[in-house]
Amino acid sequence: MAFQTQIREALSDLEAAGLLRSPVRISGPQGPEVEIDGRRVLCFCSNNYLGLANHPALVAATEAGLHREGVGAASSRLITGTMDAHREAEVAYANFVRAPAAALFSSGYAANVGTVQALAGSGDVIFSDALNHASLIDGCRLSRAQVHVYSHRDVDHLESLLREHRPRSRRALIITDSLFSMDGVTAPLRGVAALAQSFDAGLMVDEAHALGVFGPDGRGLCAAQGVEPDVVVGTLGKSFGVAGAFTAASEEIVSLIRNRARSFVYSTAPPPLVARAAITALHLVREAGDARKTLLANAHKLRSELRMLGFEVPDGESQILPVLIGDNDRTMRLSAKLLARGVFVQGIRPPTVAEGTARLRLTPMATHRPEHIERAIDAFASIVRDQ
Ligand SMILES: *Cc1c(COP(=O)(O)O)cnc(C)c1O
Numbered sequence: 503m504a505f506q507t508q509i510r511e512a513l514s515d516l517e518a519a520g521l522l523r524s525p526v527r528i529s530g531p532q533g534p535e536v537e538i539d540g541r542r543v544l545c546f547c548s549n550n551y552l553g554l555a556n557h558p559a560l561v562a563a564t565e566a567g568l569h570r571e572g573v574g575a576a577s578s579r580l581i582t583g584t585m586d587a588h589r590e591a592e593v594a595y596a597n598f599v600r601a602p603a604a605a606l607f608s609s610g611y612a613a614n615v616g617t618v619q620a621l622a623g624s625g626d627v628i629f630s631d632a633l634n635h636a637s638l639i640d641g642c643r644l645s646r647a648q649v650h651v652y653s654h655r656d657v658d659h660l661e662s663l664l665r666e667h668r669p670r671s672r673r674a675l676i677i678t679d680s681l682f683s684m685d686g687v688t689a690p691l692r693g694v695a696a697l698a699q700s701f702d703a704g705l706m707v708d709e710a711h712a713l714g715v716f717g718p719d720g721r722g723l724c725a726a727q728g729v730e731p732d733v734v735v736g737t738l739g740k741s742f743g744v745a746g747a748f749t750a751a752s753e754e755i756v757s758l759i760r761n762r763a764r765s766f767v768y769s770t771a772p773p774p775l776v777a778r779a780a781i782t783a784l785h786l787v788r789e790a791g792d793a794r795k796t797l798l799a800n801a802h803k804l805r806s807e808l809r810m811l812g813f814e815v816p817d818g819e820s821q822i823l824p825v826l827i828g829d830n831d832r833t834m835r836l837s838a839k840l841l842a843r844g845v846f847v848q849g850i851r852p853p854t855v856a857e858g859t860a861r862l863r864l865t866p867m868a869t870h871r872p873e874h875i876e877r878a879i880d881a882f883a884s885i886v887r888d889q
Pocket residue numbers: 609610611612614635637679683708710711737738739746747
């Protein structure tokens with residue numbers, strides 16, 4: 503069979519399973535409202551939680567960076583060097599999470615894949631939460647370490663796996679998201695950290711969705727819970743409104759990452775203007791205490807109102823609200839109906855979530871005003887009435 507025909511078949515299989523995705527087209531910037539096909543609609547599916555993606559101070563910082571250092575970083579940092587902007591961003595973010603050092607990556611995906619692969623290898627063992635982000639899973643695969651997946655947030659299961667597999671391994675690394683991206687629930691960080699300590703394992707926490715939202719000055723859930731992991735990964739593309747990511751850890755760990763993480767070594771460094779924007783974003787995030795309160799109040803209001811309308815929204819305290827639907831097609835039909843009513847909420851299907859747990863993933867922003875929240879609730883209510 504011709505290659506093109508095989509590819510066409512793969513696509514039609516996806517379509518038949520209700521799994522074919524084709525992103526909508528957005529015109530203009532990301533914000534609490536976005537323009538889709540010439541229409542202004544409310545956006546309730548972005549990770550731009552604090553509304554910084556189009557913040558004037560970030561636009562200005564990017565512009566200033568552009569005029570100072572140009573556009574491209576020219577090569578991997580191991581080849582053309584670390585630019586001032588990279589180093590300043592690394593120092594700023596390391597300080598933010600109270601770590602001695604940090605390495606900057608082009609994305610959270612690259613940071614996770616590279617960090618896990620640099621820190622564990624053949625002969626080592628990794629313990630990974632069942633609902634960890636895909637980039638962590640890919641890092642585990644790339645590392646060639648032995649991987650044991652523990653049941654989601656199950657400290658007892660983690661302990662029994664550690665008892666069984668830790669003694670025969672060289673290094674051990676426990677990996678967890680702090681705030682799970684598709685369920686909006688938090689990891690049992692204190693329990694996991696205690697196990698890491700007693701089994702002499704490293705602890706890596708991915709704070710992608712928690713930084714900027716939780717903890718003192720938005721320093722994340724580890725800071726909120728007084729947990730000090732060996733490695734923290736944060737993305738700059740969510741609350742910080744920019745792009746890229748950092749891995750923060752001891753000087754030694756970061757040094758090994760700079761030497762061994764393939765996504766760091768074999769990839770062009772992030773544009774310096776992005777690092778400049780990230781530094782300004784950090785100032786904005788530290789000062790965003792009121793925005794954090796508004797964001798979580800918006801989430802609380804949506805969660806309780808949607809439950810009153812009969813939607814299945816699990817318990818949670820975070821800005822991520824899964825509205826569980828189950829069926830893939832039904833989920834996407836609901837998403838389309840909401841969009842027709844002026845509210846953009848993305849449907850999330852397998853393999854991003856488990857089979858049979860398709861959902862609408864609703865994420866408010868700090869910049870949604872009360873009338874925006876009301877309009878979103880009205881759209882859900884009108885769907886219930888039409889059923
Ligand atoms: C989004 C996300 C990433 C990837 O970050 P990007 O900067 O978008 O590549 C990593 N981990 C988690 C938990 C995420 O939600």
